[in-house]
Amino acid sequence: MTMASSEKPAPAGRLPAVLLRLLASLERSWPFVAFFVGLFLCWEWSVDLFNIPAYILPKPSEIVAKGWADVPRLVDYFWITGMETFVGYFLAIAVGLPIGLAIAFSPLLRRTIYPFFVSLEMVPKIAFAPLFISWLGFGMLPKVIIVVLVCFFPVALNSIHAFGSLSDELTRFCRSTGAGVWRTFWKVRLPAALPQCFVGFKYAAVNATVGATIAEFIGSDQGLGFYIQIVTGNMRPDLAFAGIFFLTVLGLLLFGLVTLAEHLLIPWHISVRRH
Amino acid sequence: MAATIELRSLAKTYGFGPQAVYAFGPADLTIPSGSFVSLLGPSGCGKSTLLLMIAGLLAPSRGEILVGGKQVSGPRTDIGIMFQDNTLVPWRTVEGNVALQLELRGQKPSAHAGRINELLRSVQLEDFAKRRPHELSGGMQQRAAFCQALVHEPDTLLLDEPLGKLDAMTREGIRADLQTLWMKRKPTVVFVTHSIEEAVQLSSTVCVITPRPGRIECAIDIDLPWPRDLDVKSTPEFTDHVHRIQEIFRDYGVI
Incomplete structure (x- = not known):
């Protein structure tokens, strides 16, 4: 007996590419989704099982219901904290990257500013928050500065490392071609430095929302940090969790953007290839 | 047309005073245009240091390098260079x-x-x-x-143990490619290796370098016919050259 394989339907081959990619993505992410669904179910049942009062730990279903009712305010505050986070983050990159580059190439700066930066990195940047609030008031500027301060060091320190660690072989190869500083920079040094720079960008992205939120805790009249502080004081942990959810979305959005940029700019790097 | 490379009382020292490390030399050598010269010696004898000085990527502490009669005073751009790590x-x-x-x-x-x-x-x-x-x-x-x-x-090809990290079979294949490329254009090749057989198989001259501080013990002309395939290794002439070099290293306690 023979079977004409061409007559059999080949669903995988005929599905649109986008749908196939979506299915592949779901296949990869189902353990992650299953973990969180399981976690929230455990949480929901544990609150009933152990009779935990709602003012201590509300159920996820209550958080969703109460948070949903307050979504307009949460969305407003999301944009405010988001603006502080994004502006501060990109300013930190705009300042940190060239400074890191300058230190990597200047022995004088390496001996002067670099040790100062390393010492400053040891100081919790949040300690500066009250000072900035008292100098600059309750507006957006002090929060942006705190985010810049929190994000600047990982960006700058990783840039110093990135631009200062081209292999001896590549350095000698470039010199043997007679290429000038700029040509060597664009063709070799910059692309070679990008993977390490992204380590700094990602670390800074993780910390950016932390900086904005804590700055809002210390002195603000709007934003998600302010919201969480107020609702917690009013014994409304359900709304506090809703605020935390929005902060998480903000953090993931920034981190996702940086990861997307990493995939677009350094698709050849092992850290990207492996994923 | 490739130019002759001359080393005159060339030496390299790292550091100063009692901390000084004598890495290479002093040494004199003439590398004729279009020749394939191997720098053969044990690890740390200054082979790579010498190669970098010839490339103009490392300044000598003493002496000078002349290429076509002109002193090398900075990175040479008329070269092709290759390292163990590509x-x-x-x-x-x-x-x-x-x-x-x-x-x-x-x-x-x-x-x-x-x-x-x-x-x-x-x-x-x-x-x-x-x-x-x-x-x-x-x-x-x-x-x-x-x-x-x-x-x-390039007129000059400087190769710093380019086959050092490869397995024996792959090395053999690349040696053949290298030989073909050299015979086709005849650039001056300076080839750093610590493999006696590799040096004898590929080179027109093998410079035997002593343990640190490396000095050029002797420059042995290898007068085997080209091209040199695997069969050349079983000839008595090849074996004689290998034994002669082995004797030199044995006298220095390297092998």
Whole structure:
């Protein structure tokens, strides 16, 4: 007996590419989704099982219901904290990257500013928050500065490392071609430095929302940090969790953007290839 | 036309005073134009230091290097250079990596596309031109690095243990490629190795370098016929050269 394989339907081959990619993505992410669904179910049942009062730990279903009712305010505050986070983050990159580059190439700066930066990195940047609030008031500027301060060091320190660690072989190869500083920079040094720079960008992205939120805790009249502080004081942990959810979305959005940029700019790097 | 390379009382010391490390020399040597000279010696004898000085990438502490009668006082751009760790960059394809040599020199790779293809074909990499280095084996990567070092048609090729990290079979294949490339254009080749057999098989002259501080013990002319394939290793002449060099290293307690 023979079977004409061409007559059999080949669903995988005929599905649109986008749908196939979506299915592949779901296949990869189902353990992650299953973990969180399981976690929230455990949480929901544990609150009933152990009779935990709602003012201590509300159920996820209550958080969703109460948070949903307050979504307009949460969305407003999301944009405010988001603006502080994004502006501060990109300013930190705009300042940190060239400074890191300058230190990597200047022995004088390496001996002067670099040790100062390393010492400053040891100081919790949040300690500066009250000072900035008292100098600059309750507006957006002090929060942006705190985010810049929190994000600047990982960006700058990783840039110093990135631009200062081209292999001896590549350095000698470039010199043997007679290429000038700029040509060597664009063709070799910059692309070679990008993977390490992204380590700094990602670390800074993780910390950016932390900086904005804590700055809002210390002195603000709007934003998600302010919201969480107020609702917690009013014994409304359900709304506090809703605020935390929005902060998480903000953090993931920034981190996702940086990861997307990493995939677009350094698709050849092992850290990207492996994923 | 490749120029003669002359080393005159050349020496290199790292550090000063009691901390000084005498890395190489003093040594005198003349490398004739179009010859294939191997620098053969144990690890740490200053072979790579000497190669970097010839490339103008490292300043001598004493003495001088003359290329075509002119003193080398900075990085030479008329050379092709290769190291044990290749200089292929991961963000470019094989073809792009070969072209990088030209781009860094301010030349348009499109104007040399034919030469790039010809070089890749000569080392059997034409089907891998669009692949990135991580998609190639170690041997293929070194072959691509050869093309990168040769694409601008240098008069002098400086090779710092380029086969050091490869397995024996791959080494043999690349030795054959290297020999073919050298015989075709006859650039002056300075080849650093610590393999006696490799030096004898490939070279017109083997410079035996003593343990640190490295000095050139002797320069042995290898008068075996070209091309030298695997069969040359079983000839009495080849074995004689190998034994002679082994004796020198045995006297120094290296082997």
